Amino acid sequence: MFHRPELARKLAQQILHVSPTSASSSGVFLAAPRRTGKTTFMRHDLTPALREQGAMVIYVDLWEDPKADPSEVIVAAIRGALSNHEPALLRLAKGLGLGGAKVGGVEFSLDRIGLGKDVSLVQALSALSETSQTIIVLIIDEAQHAITTPAGNDAMFALKSARDELNSNQFGLRVVCTGSNRDKLAMLKNSKDQAFFGAPLINFPPLGEAYVKWFCDHTDDLPARLDPAIVAPLFLRSGNRPEILGAAADELRFDFTLEAEGLNERFVAAVESQISAANDDTMRVVHSLTPIQFAVLCVLAAAGEKYAPFESATLEKYRTAVRRVSGDDIAIEFPAVQQALAALQEKSLVWKASRGVYAIEDVALVELLRGHGYLEQL
Ligand SMILES: Nc1ncnc2c1ncn2[C@@H]1O[C@H](COP(=O)(O)OP(=O)(O)OP(=O)(O)O)[C@@H](O)[C@H]1O
Ligand SMILES: [Mg+2]
Structure with missing residues (x-):
């Protein structure tokens, strides 16, 4: 996989160290079109960069289970973080007067954490913050999904309260939301009735020439080398989607009569046909x-x-x-x-x-x- 450590480091820094004149302690919104590598970057570049800079990262993908209510997916991720952090569980159990003797066992069940449950999300995140003494970053992938249900909306408001509480009294909470549609993400922050009103919305930079070069370097099983100067404009035309290049390369891989000569031209044709196949598919539905x-x-x-x-x-x-x-x-x-x-x-x-x-x-x-x-x- 191609990594973007420098972009990740800068973004992590921006997320963690908020200037007093910035609104980004409200959260940061990152938008990029479908299939351009958002999730890959969040999981494999941004998460490690945030951890390296001392943050605890909780990652939630609201598309992981499209049938589950987004609020359930958010709550499950927070429960998951707690179950890995016993001191926070002990604190919550004590708060409920359970003495904390059998945390994770009979007396304190994680089911008690959630919206409208004994332990609110604010309490859960506060306990995590206090006992770990670190800033917490909650990454919500495909965050627009949260506002498709009333419970999802409630969860966003619960996170807002947690953010306000942790940012003023403890080590801080940052909420990073990503999504594939700018219009949809904007709905999470544009209206005063929305939890993350005023948070900055950034166009997440797509993969570019460095990725294309990496791609050409790593298709060395083809009989000749692909030329980055030829592939770069094709990648742009394919909407910066790695899968289009990947599928075109596969098309050549399975052509056993392929020769070194004219390889780049064959690749151009394969990408063009991948692009129009994807478009034809959509137009058939339309x-x-x-x-x-x-x-x-x-x-x-x-x-x-x-x-x-x-x-x-x-x-x-x-x-x-x-x-x-x-x-x-x-x-x-x-x-x-x-x-x-x-x-x-x-x-x-x-x-x-x-x-x-x-x-x-x-x-x-x-x-x-x-x-x-x-x-x-x-
Ligand atoms: N840095 C990378 N190096 C190599 N391949 C990548 C990279 N980033 C993305 N890809 C490939 O591109 C495809 C889409 O990636 P990913 O799922 O991360 O995109 P996404 O923007 O989150 O998509 P979606 O809109 O469906 O959520 C995947 O097949 C992935 O393997
Ligand atoms: Mg994704």
Whole structure:
């Protein structure tokens, strides 16, 4: 795997040492498109860098189990950290008047920690902070998922209280949230009713030329060397997604007639075909939509953060889009829009926050629709 230790070290420093004029003690939000290496970086570069600088790291991936409520996943991660740290458990048990004799055994069960349980998340994190005497960093991967359920929202507020408590009285708590969609992540911090109001939202730097060079160095099982100068622009065109390059290299690996001569040209063709295969796949789903679903998708994609699903101006736009795709001029009513949004969610094209705010699931789709001219005049 290709590592970015320098980026990790700088980011860790930024997270841990907050300037008194910065809002980042509220948390830091990192956004980067799908499949570009966020999780890999968080786990294998950032986590070790934070630990090296003396922090305790708790990592939570809200996509790990898409069926579980995000609040449960967050609580489970905090319980997990506690179960590795007996002094904190002892303290919590004492707080409950259990004497702490049988921690981890009969008397104190981790089930007692959670939202609305005997031990709140604030108490749990405080105990961890006090007994470990270190700053705690909670990394929440795919954090936007937290605001898709009411309990998830509650968990974010519990974390905010914990952050305030630990930052003012103890060794500090930093919450680092990542996600693949800037619009969605922004919802976690833009509104005053959100737990992490005002936290900075940073575009997480994609893998670049150093990765491409590493990739070329590590495809030495091919009959000739790939040229980084040729691969770099291809990587950019593939949306900085390592898997596209990897799949193209595999295509060549399994071609047993392959020769050294013309290898780079073959690789270019393989990457191009990977890119269009990925796009064709998405467009097949789009083309299977009903005219109204397609119209709602395009209007949402064109509006982005400003999307207001049921305003009269928006209803007119649906009408325009439906006319364009089917030739039918029909008035679009509320229930039809609601149904279309539900169907689009079902197909994982559209995402909904629990407050009823919508976003396109994958930003790459917006570009694809725009490229086909579907968003013009919407
Ligand atoms: N530094 C790296 N070196 C080599 N391969 C990488 C690196 N980073 C990512 N990859 C590869 O790219 C793919 C996507 O990586 P990863 O899952 O980390 O991305 P992500 O942005 O978290 O994706 P998602 O949007 O699905 O959460 C994986 O197959 C991974 O192995
Ligand atoms: Mg990920």
